[in-house]
Amino acid sequence: MKRARYPAAKRALECAARSAGRMPTANVRYDLARLRGILAYRTERIDRALPFYECAAQIARSSGDREGLAKMRNNSAIAWHRLGQSGRALAHLRESMRLREAMGREPTGANWMNLADIHDALGETDRAMAYYESSFRAYARAREIADMAHVRQTMATRALQRGDLAQARRWLDDVVSLAKRGDATLAPFRLRAYAALADLALREDDLAAARRWIDEGQAFVSASDGLRAPVDFSLQAARLEIRERDADAALRRLNDALAALPSDDADRARVFDALSHAQQAAGDLDGALRSARAAQELDRARDAMRRNAQTAAIRQGVAIDRAVAEARARERLGDRRLRAFAILAVVVAALTAAAILRARWRARLREVEQHARHQEEVARYRRLADELRVDRAVLEASLDSRDDAVCVIDGCGQIVAANRRAAALFDAEVADLVGVAFVERLPEDARPTFVAALERLDDGIVERVAYRRECDDTTWCVEPSDRRYGDGAIFLRLAPAVANSAQPPAVDPPEARHVRDSREGFHAALVELMLSAVDAWERSTGLNRLELAERSRIWRVSIDDGRLRARTMDRYLSLSKFPQNPHWRDVLRTAYYVLAQCPLDEHARAELQRRVEAVLGYTRRDAMV
Incomplete structure (x- = not known):
């Protein structure tokens, strides 16, 4: 990303997400969310960057990483600033600085830099320049030469905007000096400084000085292996070539720069605009018109984000003028x-x-x-x-009375109960097993087979999963029950591989019963209830059904090809995929969870209650409760 190779960066992130597996650590999830947000920001998709930053912030908060949380609040401040929300930007930035102060650390150069940008946008130039200086000093203490060059380049740009050419030239000379001291990562700063110095020379009609800066930058590019000139340098070089009446060279340079930019790069509009001037200088009026139109189209897309703010400002001005006119009329x-x-x-x-x-x-x-x-x-x-939940005390007492090894897992795959025989197999106490994912107790090679066996339970397919214990080199089998009880609990029986085929499957609790009559109508009612619950959740919270599955802890969420999926839950959203042995209690609990947790309007609440009563009607009639 530092070299603006964003498609390659996106592919690398996707590869990293696949390599992380189904259960990545908190640090891996934090880095993936942070880098995806930075990629979205760098590709001008600011609104998409904010959710990634917020996700990374939540991961950092839950893991107690205050340093990571401070970084994400700083990144969010930059994004809000780009969207024109200065108030929110300041709030996030101040939170980042407070977190660093709570850790006994001074604000970073990035904190000061962002604070300066916000105050500069608010028109507070003196305060902004003071913050830029604070940012430069903070980076100097940390010996971050690249960031020091970035700050000085930003200050030079602000000086150019104010018309202070002498001060801008001094700061640009600092950028060149810093870039020459650093490594290859500072090459873009050096070339942009050359471009800005050439711009200064062209403003003063000093073509010789401009040519000197461009030639020096071009020589630096030629001497550096694999270095591509940034857009600012290409634009200023083309501008100089047009002034020197060499339009053909300018056209070649600009076409090369345009071909090197991705289709969604924000600099394409500037290149098209410069290309239009070069084509006009070369006498290609039709081409100049096409390039100008392309630049206008790109500018129009970027201006769409600012249009609402401008409209609001205009309306506010009209309201103020009207109030002043009315006040003057009343005074007469x-x-x-x-x-x-x-x-x-x-x-x-x-x-x-x-x-x-x-x-x-x-x-x-x-x-x-x-x-x-x-x-x-x-x-x-x-x-x-x-x-509808399982009585834990009764369940544990029932398990301890059994002679075989039995565990019970919830819909998320975590152990909720186990007897002493099962705990002995895992060389642990019963209390140590509760709350742990059962799949983590299996060897690595048996875990995918066990997860696949759980997914096939919805169709009544019971598969034994064999695994080898390393401590005594014996083979054991895990046999899941084909029914769920209470809050989606699944009984697992563990037995030696030889004895497993001869012993009967785990006895199901007496509360489990088959749906006998009106099966098709009952299935349709369950699908309608599930669809209504998911729709109410999404409308009231703005979150998707995966969030519902995770937060309710009723449905198992797994990672498939780098994407989160709730396969069991999705099967209850369509009759064509409906399981043969439906877990109707899980559907009811989902509806109850939405009714209890979501701010539903009266119509949505009444509709969901009606569908709940329809399902309960089937269960009462068929004596399933």
């Missing part, structure tokens, strides 16, 4: 009419305020009543969901 009225109008205004305002307060009080009473009803409903739904 006579004292008597003004006093009468004032008295009338006070009376109307008092009546209006009284009416508004009364309406608000009534609305508040309705809100209190609705809130009380909602809390009652939430408590009822949570109670109903709890009734």
Whole structure:
């Protein structure tokens, strides 16, 4: 990414995500989210960068990584600033600096740099320049030469915008000096400094000085293996060639620069605009017109993000002008009419305020009543969901009475109960097994087979998974039950490979029963309930169904080809994929979870309740509860 090779960076990130496996560590997930956000930011997809930054921030917060959280808040501040949200940008930046101060560290050069950019955008030039100096000193203490060059180049750009050419030239000379001291990573800064110095010379009509800077930069590019001139350098070189009446050279340079840029690069508009001027200088008016139109199209796409803000500013200006005009009109009225109008205004305002307060009080009473009803409903739904859960104490007592080794896992694959025989097989205590993913207790070569066996349980296919214990070199089998109970619990029986085929499968609890009558209607009702619950979740929270599966902890979420999937949950969203042995309690618990946790409107809540009652009607009629 530092060399702007963004397609290659995207492929590298995808490869890294696949290599991380299905259960990457927190550090790996943090780095993947952070780098994806940086890639989106560098490719001008600012709105897509923010979710990645927020994801990385949440991972850092959950793992106690305050340094990582401070970095992500700093990155979010940059993105919000680019979107024109200075208030949010300042809030995120201040949080980043507070986190660093809490760790006993001074603000970084990046913190000062971003703070300077925000204040510069707000028009506070003096304060912005002071922050730029603080950023430069912080980078100097850290001996970050590349960042020092970046700060000086930014300061030179601001000086050029103010028309302070002498100060800009001094700072650009600093950039060149710093770049010559550093390694190859500073080459782009050096070339951009040459471009800016050539721009200064062209502003002063000193073509010889401009040619000297361009030739020096071109010689540096030729002497560096694999170095490509940045867009700023190509633009200034082409501008000089046009002034020197060598339009053909300018056209070749600009076409080469355009071919090297990705199709979504933000600099393409500038290159097209310069190409239009070069074509016009060469006499190709049709080509100049096409290039100008291409530049306009690209600029129009970038201006779309700023259009809403500009419209709001215009409306605010009109409102202010109208208020001023009305105030001046009122000042021209006579004292008597003004006093009468004032008295009338006070009376109307008092009546209006009284009416508004009364309406608000009534609305508040309705809100209190609705809130009380909602809390009652939430408590009822949570109670109903709890009734569908497995009684842990009864379950553990039942398991300990068995002679064989048995474990129980939840829908997410974590062990919720185990007997002493099973704990002995894993050389652990029962308390140490609870809460641990069962698949982690299996050897590496047996884990994919076990996960595949769990996914085939929905079709009633029970497969034994064999694995070898390294401690005594014996072969054991894991046999899952083909039914789930309570909150999606799955019984697993562990037995030696020889004895496994002769012993019967684990006995299912007495609460498990088959759906016998009206199977098709019952299946359709479950699908409709699941679709309604997912739709209500997505509309009320703005999150997808994978978030519902993870947060409810009812459905298992796995990684397939680098993507998160909830295969079992997805099968309940279509009759064509509906499992033969449906886990209807999991569907009901999902609906109860949405009803209890989501801020649903009255219509959505009533619709979801109606579908819940429809499913409960089937279960009552067929004595399935």
